[in-house]
Amino acid sequence: MDSKLKRICHDLKTERPDVGRPLPGILRLLPVGLYLSGAAALGCSGLFLWQFKSAREARDTWRGEEAAAKTEQARLVTENEAISREEKRAEEARKWVQGSEPMQELLVTVVRSMRPTSALAELGLTRDKDDPRKIAFTMQVSSGGPTQLDDTVGVLASALNYRPYFAQQKNEKGGEIAYSATLIKQDRKDPRIDQASAGTTSQPSLSK
Amino acid sequence: MKLKDIKNVMNFESFHAEPDDSTAPWVKRFPKKRSLLLNVSRKRVTWRVLEKDGSLGEPASLEGELKEVIAQMGAEWREMTDGGWCSVSLNSRFVVSLEVNLSRRKGLEDLLRTNPKAALGAKAERGKRYQLTHNPESNTSLLLACDEDAIVKLEALFKEHGLAVGRVCVGAYAMLLELADQIREARRVHLAQNPDAQTGSVLMASLCDGSLCALGQQEEQWTKLRSRTELFTEEDLAPAAELLIPMIEEAGSDTHVLVMHDTARPGFVDQLISRVPGLRVSDVTVPGQLGKILADL
Numbered sequence: 001m002d003s004k005l006k007r008i009c010h011d012l013k014t015e016r017p018d019v020g021r022p023l024p025g026i027l028r029l030l031p032v033g034l035y036l037s038g039a040a041a042l043g044c045s046g047l048f049l050w051q052f053k054s055a056r057e058a059r060d061t062w063r064g065e066e067a068a069a070k071t072e073q074a075r076l077v078t079e080n081e082a083i084s085r086e087e088k089r090a091e092e093a094r095k096w097v098q099g100s101e102p103m104q105e106l107l108v109t110v111v112r113s114m115r116p117t118s119a120l121a122e123l124g125l126t127r128d129k130d131d132p133r134k135i136a137f138t139m140q141v142s143s144g145g146p147t148q149l150d151d152t153v154g155v156l157a158s159a160l161n162y163r164p165y166f167a168q169q170k171n172e173k174g175g176e177i178a179y180s181a182t183l184i185k186q187d188r189k190d191p192r193i194d195q196a197s198a199g200t201t202s203q204p205s206l207s208k
Numbered sequence: 209m210k211l212k213d214i215k216n217v218m219n220f221e222s223f224h225a226e227p228d229d230s231t232a233p234w235v236k237r238f239p240k241k242r243s244l245l246l247n248v249s250r251k252r253v254t255w256r257v258l259e260k261d262g263s264l265g266e267p268a269s270l271e272g273e274l275k276e277v278i279a280q281m282g283a284e285w286r287e288m289t290d291g292g293w294c295s296v297s298l299n300s301r302f303v304v305s306l307e308v309n310l311s312r313r314k315g316l317e318d319l320l321r322t323n324p325k326a327a328l329g330a331k332a333e334r335g336k337r338y339q340l341t342h343n344p345e346s347n348t349s350l351l352l353a354c355d356e357d358a359i360v361k362l363e364a365l366f367k368e369h370g371l372a373v374g375r376v377c378v379g380a381y382a383m384l385l386e387l388a389d390q391i392r393e394a395r396r397v398h399l400a401q402n403p404d405a406q407t408g409s410v411l412m413a414s415l416c417d418g419s420l421c422a423l424g425q426q427e428e429q430w431t432k433l434r435s436r437t438e439l440f441t442e443e444d445l446a447p448a449a450e451l452l453i454p455m456i457e458e459a460g461s462d463t464h465v466l467v468m469h470d471t472a473r474p475g476f477v478d479q480l481i482s483r484v485p486g487l488r489v490s491d492v493t494v495p496g497q498l499g500k501i502l503a504d505l
Contacts, residue, residue, distance in 0.1 A: 008231070008504055009234070009295075009502060009504055010377050010381070011376065011377060012337045012339060012352075012359055012376045013363060013375060014359065014360065015228075015230070015321060016228045019226055019230075021229070023222045023223050025223060027217075028220065031217055031218050031220060
């Protein structure tokens with residue numbers, strides 16, 4: 001007996017003509033490879049699906065954050081605008097305060113020049129838009145009369161060196177006096193300016 | 209290529225031997241499947257299940273002709289198997305002969321199955337199926353001839369009852385070949401240790417449910433063969449001993465007798481020794497002997 005067939009019992013049955021021999025074992029790689037490919041494809045699909053879901057969630061999150069950021073930006077812009085407006089107003093206030101600083105000494109000097117018996121009904125100080133040196137001065141004295149007006153104009157000239165030009169004085173009923181003039185500050189140290197000013201401008205009404 | 213072929217590749221069936229593939233061992237044809245091993249005598253059928261793990265189940269038997277037994281047990285046998293596959297040993301309608309100087313050309317075994325006349329010439333008879341086993345150490349061969357009609361009827365009967373025949377063999381002949389293999393292996397080992405030694409005379413006897421095959425061997429030569437069916441019963445083993453005694457006497461009193469049974473028969477060796485005092489007799493039967501041969505275990 002052939003040693004190869006030693007363990008195989010003989011067979012007398014009717015042979016089926018189409019009995020096939022087993023395929024070589026190496027060909028098991030084909031189905032194994034196919035199954036592995038399928039498993040890998042499923043795994044990759046699952047991974048990609050998971051990543052797709054993660055990406056969508058991340059996108060939604062970022063969109064939410066973007067919307068929140070835009071809302072915050074709009075709020076900040078609004079706040080910035082409000083602050084800018086406030087700043088503008090403050091700047092205007094600062095400019096007004098700075099601009100009114102030369103007027104303050106005028107105002108204080110006028111108030112201090114008032115005698116206790118005198119009364120000031122109205123006082124106006126308006127700086128010329130084109131020439132800041134010129135101040136339109138209006139004053140209405142309800143009591144105290146011309147004396148008070150002369151004192152006040154004199155103090156402005158002596159203490160602050162303001163000289164009135166184009167002065168107009170009007171006596172009204174009840175002893176009230178309405179006075180208006182253009183005040184221009186004089187430089188005391190340069191007499192040529194005084195002379196020039198005196199030559200080109202009219203004399204204040206109080207000096208008449 | 210058919211869809212079935214692709215399916216078989218994908219479920220790895222194509223890499224296993226087909227159930228009908230007689231060139232593959234039984235256990236490789238039915239891996240992890242139950243099958244049935246039957247021994248069919250003229251008036252008795254014995255069987256046992258080959259379990260999924262390759263172990264043999266408990267033996268069972270029923271008196272009666274196969275036709276009657278299968279009608280009674282067919283449904284139960286189908287339940288015992290996965291797919292109804294059976295390996296059947298025939299104990300009748302066969303003849304074993306000792307031939308000398310038969311051709312040993314390649315492909316003769318296949319030709320013997322398809323065209324016995326072309327393989328055996330005048331020795332071939334119509335209506336017979338043959339199996340040939342050569343002695344690799346000499347010019348002798350064993351030739352098994354079995355009635356084709358018996359095989360065809362057996363296959364039809366099994367098919368009729370929803371069973372499939374995966375193998376039809378002659379148990380006594382298969383056991384005799386197993387004995388011859390064991391002797392040849394023992395000789396090889398013995399001669400390897402002592403190349404000049406004489407192995408002497410050996411008488412091999414296989415007993416399978418009433419059938420007996422006996423083969424005498426002198427050194428490497430097969431010298432004499434006798435085979436009988438329905439020779440003995442379990443209750444009366446004397447006819448088997450009667451057949452062997454002349455062969456033992458002819459071979460000489462120093463001959464070594466090896467006996468193999470399909471199932472254990474402890475009294476047979478004693479009978480031989482009582483008839484030939486001083487005879488060297490070895491019973492090489494293992495538990496489930498025939499089942500192991502039928503399942504190539």
